[in-house]
Amino acid sequence: MSKDIIKIEDLKRQFTMGTETVHALKGISFNIKEGEFVTIMGSSGSGKSTMLNILGCLDQPTSGEYEIDGVSVKALSRNELATIRNEKIGFIFQSYNLLARTSAIENVELPLLYNSKVSTEERRERAIKALEMVGLGDRLHHTPSQLSGGQQQRVAIARSLVNNPVMILADEATGNLDTRTSYEIMSLFQELNQKGITITFVTHEPDIATFSSRTIVLKDGSIMQDYKNHKVQSAAEQLAKLPKQDD
Amino acid sequence: MRLLNLIKIAFKAIVLNKMRTLLTMLGIIIGVASVIAMLAIGEGSKESIRSTISNMGSNMITIQPGADDRGPARGSGGDVQTLTLQNYEVIKAQADLLSYVTPVVNGGGQVINGSNNWPSTIYGVNPDYLEIKVVGLQSGSMFTNVDVQSASKVVVIGQTVVDNVFSDGQEPVGQMIRFNNIPFKVIGVLEEKGENTFGQDQDDVVIAPYTTVQKRILAIDYLNQVIASAISEDDAADAVTQVTEILRTEHKLLDAEEDDFSVRSMEELISTFSSTSEMLTVLLVAVASISLLIGGIGIMNIMYVSVKERTKEIGLRMAVGGKGSDILMQFLIEAILISITGGLLGVILGLGATVFIENFLNWPTSVALYSIVISFAVCAITGIFFGWYPARKASALDPITALRYE
Numbered sequence: 001m002s003k004d005i006i007k008i009e010d011l012k013r014q015f016t017m018g019t020e021t022v023h024a025l026k027g028i029s030f031n032i033k034e035g036e037f038v039t040i041m042g043s044s045g046s047g048k049s050t051m052l053n054i055l056g057c058l059d060q061p062t063s064g065e066y067e068i069d070g071v072s073v074k075a076l077s078r079n080e081l082a083t084i085r086n087e088k089i090g091f092i093f094q095s096y097n098l099l100a101r102t103s104a105i106e107n108v109e110l111p112l113l114y115n116s117k118v119s120t121e122e123r124r125e126r127a128i129k130a131l132e133m134v135g136l137g138d139r140l141h142h143t144p145s146q147l148s149g150g151q152q153q154r155v156a157i158a159r160s161l162v163n164n165p166v167m168i169l170a171d172e173a174t175g176n177l178d179t180r181t182s183y184e185i186m187s188l189f190q191e192l193n194q195k196g197i198t199i200t201f202v203t204h205e206p207d208i209a210t211f212s213s214r215t216i217v218l219k220d221g222s223i224m225q226d227y228k229n230h231k232v233q234s235a236a237e238q239l240a241k242l243p244k245q246d247d
Numbered sequence: 248m249r250l251l252n253l254i255k256i257a258f259k260a261i262v263l264n265k266m267r268t269l270l271t272m273l274g275i276i277i278g279v280a281s282v283i284a285m286l287a288i289g290e291g292s293k294e295s296i297r298s299t300i301s302n303m304g305s306n307m308i309t310i311q312p313g314a315d316d317r318g319p320a321r322g323s324g325g326d327v328q329t330l331t332l333q334n335y336e337v338i339k340a341q342a343d344l345l346s347y348v349t350p351v352v353n354g355g356g357q358v359i360n361g362s363n364n365w366p367s368t369i370y371g372v373n374p375d376y377l378e379i380k381v382v383g384l385q386s387g388s389m390f391t392n393v394d395v396q397s398a399s400k401v402v403v404i405g406q407t408v409v410d411n412v413f414s415d416g417q418e419p420v421g422q423m424i425r426f427n428n429i430p431f432k433v434i435g436v437l438e439e440k441g442e443n444t445f446g447q448d449q450d451d452v453v454i455a456p457y458t459t460v461q462k463r464i465l466a467i468d469y470l471n472q473v474i475a476s477a478i479s480e481d482d483a484a485d486a487v488t489q490v491t492e493i494l495r496t497e498h499k500l501l502d503a504e505e506d507d508f509s510v511r512s513m514e515e516l517i518s519t520f521s522s523t524s525e526m527l528t529v530l531l532v533a534v535a536s537i538s539l540l541i542g543g544i545g546i547m548n549i550m551y552v553s554v555k556e557r558t559k560e561i562g563l564r565m566a567v568g569g570k571g572s573d574i575l576m577q578f579l580i581e582a583i584l585i586s587i588t589g590g591l592l593g594v595i596l597g598l599g600a601t602v603f604i605e606n607f608l609n610w611p612t613s614v615a616l617y618s619i620v621i622s623f624a625v626c627a628i629t630g631i632f633f634g635w636y637p638a639r640k641a642s643a644l645d646p647i648t649a650l651r652y653e
Contacts, residue, residue, distance in 0.1 A: 058566065058646050079570045086568020093650070097563045101263050111567040113256065116249045159567070 004067075005166050005198050006032035006055070011064035013050050024050040026221040027064070032167070032200065037193045037232075039201045039209040042218035051218065052202045056089055056169050057081045069166045086114050090160025094172035096152045098144040104131060104155045105140045111163045130158035134188060150181035157188065167198045174208065180242055186211045187235035211235050253573065257581040260553070261588075271549040272589035274542025275626060279593025281535040282622045283614065284600040289528025291605075291612035296520045300513055304381045306480045307513050308345070308487060310338070310473040310494070328469040329507050334497055335473050341493050344477055344486035347375035350457050351472035354465045356427040358404075358412050358453060365411035369402075369426055369453040371460025379476045387420035387435030390456055398458040402426070403435035405450035426453060429463055483512040539622070542589065543629040550582050550637035561641050562649030575642035582634020583627060590626030594619055 013025040024047045032038055042048040053059035054066060057073055060081075066073045069088050076084065085091075090111075098107045108127040112118045118126070131137055134154040144152050153173060160168050170189070174182035190211060193199055201212060209215045210233045217225040261268050312330040335350045342348070352371040357364050370376070373395050377383065390401045404419065413419045419433045431453075440449040461467055477486040490510045498507055554561070561574055598614060605612045 053647050056566070058650075079572070082565065082568050082570040085566060091566050093563075097559065097650070099560060099563075102259070110564070113252045114564075114568040114570070114573060163568075 002034040007067040009065040037212040039212040046218040047221040090165035090168040092170040094175040130162040183239040274545040275589030276593040278539030280597035283597030285531035286618035287601040287612040295611040306477040348475040349373040349375040359425040360412040363412040371457030395456040402431040405452040407451040543633040547633035554641040558652040565646035571642040578638035583630035586630030
């Protein structure tokens with residue numbers, strides 16, 4: 001029985017806009033176990049982004065309980081949240097968010113710069129290892145402008161791995177990529193998941209969900225569906241089925 | 248370790264924006280360079296005034312009659328006849344802080360040698376005069392106390408007088424000249440001293456025993472001045488007090504009455520003239536400081552732009568674990584690095600400008616170490632002061648909003 005990485009209990013989040021109160025999340029409960037690959041789906045306005053912000057410790061719930069790796073987030077200060085993000089979460093964004101004119105290796109090192117327990121040598125070593133894991137061992141010193149979209153996203157994935165997080169949190173990570181490249185990226189995610197890394201993938205594309213082991217569908221701030229996917233598709237196989245590229 | 252990382256990050260941001268950083272620095276560079284150059288000019292002119300005055304005898308003390316305000320109108324010092332030969336003798340006898348004392352009587356007149364003539368000033372003094380004025384003779388000899396007692400008609404003349412009345416290159420020593428139609432024998436020629444800071448020709452003088460000048464030329468029995476030199480420069484102030492007390496007793500002044508004479512040391516003269524140049528220095532530095540201030544505002548401006556431009560980067564840094572304080576430090580260090588580098592370049596440029604002014608404009612300059620230290624410190628403070636607000640703004644950003652910022 002693997003342990004729960006994420007525990008969410010009756011979580012609510014509301015925003016006050018002028019005189020109106022918007023209920024973005026209306027009492028959500030779920031757990032994520034170690035080694036799961038979960039997609040959180042929902043159309044815009046479903047509370048998906050709010051969910052992502054809270055899962056990523058960028059935002060705090062109005063009420064309810066949120067625990068990540070045994071730490072209750074509710075009472076933490078801004079600085080403590082930053083430390084949680086630094087040590088427990090790996091972020092991947094739709095637009096990669098790499099630092100321009102900065103080499104791949106320096107981009108990957110970034111989270112470790114904010115962790116004073118990691119020495120300069122160890123930082124470099126871990127960044128190289130992370131880049132090798134995503135298949136960019138030969139592009140350590142390329143800057144983002146010298147890399148394709150898929151490669152940039154791989155750098156971002158390496159960056160999310162470098163601090164050995166308990167969970168990778170991806171926000172529409174294939175949204176900016178063509179089908180072929182997004183299958184490549186999904187196949188990489190599956191590979192990482194095989195190695196035991198917990199992944200939470202927020203998306204609105206239904207076909208992405210077929211690659212994950214579990215899907216949570218949000219609608220209007222509540223969970224509409226939460227089901228296990230017993231027939232997980234292999235992204236690598238799908239990639240092989242795609243017609244050969246013209247060039 | 249952590250601070251070192253932040254310095255690296257800030258340094259990288261500066262290097263990535265070389266041109267912009269350099270332009271931002273320009274304000275600081277010019278500000279610091281001008282502060283240093285202005286102070287160097289100010290210090291230089293102060294020193295040149297000081298050295299000119301020292302040349303005139305730095306421990307010289309001047310005693311003049313006058314400063315008498317008992318009447319409704321103040322008379323000028325020269326017209327007053329309160330300084331007598333007896334005063335001089337008492338001072339000479341009692342003031343033990345003085346090493347040399349001489350009475351001075353002076354008057355204008357025409358120096359005539361054959362067909363040449365030249366308007367000059369004759370000073371009646373005793374042989375101490377040369378010691379007090381720190382001047383030697385280039386030829387001949389000074390008159391002696393015997394000449395003073397006998398009121399001999401001998402003179403020692405300055406180079407300007409020689410040039411004008413001995414125009415044919417004749418050796419002046421041993422020749423006879425006339426001053427206001429009274430014949431004098433030239434027994435010596437003073438060393439050339441040139442013009443002083445105030446443009447006065449120090450070689451345009453005729454020196455004779457004071458007794459001779461009093462009796463034969465001016466027909467007076469009072470003195471225009473007494474000049475003396477203190478035994479050392481440090482004793483000058485005490486000597487002034489001593490002479491003042493002696494003269495007050497001599498003049499039988501009551502406690503409530505003000506001095507009817509004035510005693511001044513060269514030190515006071517120096518400070519009078521220095522204060523003028525100090526005023527100028529303050530003005531120059533004020534102008535230079537304004538450019539430093541504008542440089543600081545330039546830094547603040549560029550830091551604002553930088554924070555705005557890099558909002559998304561700030562969001563990312565926060566998302567991967569950068570704390571507010573890390574972001575604050577990053578931008579603050581960046582601002583300080585810009586201002587300190589600018590300051591350093593400014594110091595170099597300022598020193599360069601000073602060398603240029605000294606060698607090509609021939610203005611006296613003197614770089615004071617304190618000016619470098621101060622302008623450098625001001626730079627660092629400028630960086631902190633003007634970097635703080637933009638950095639604070641960056642650190643207070645909400646990571647969610649910052650990440651979504653386009």
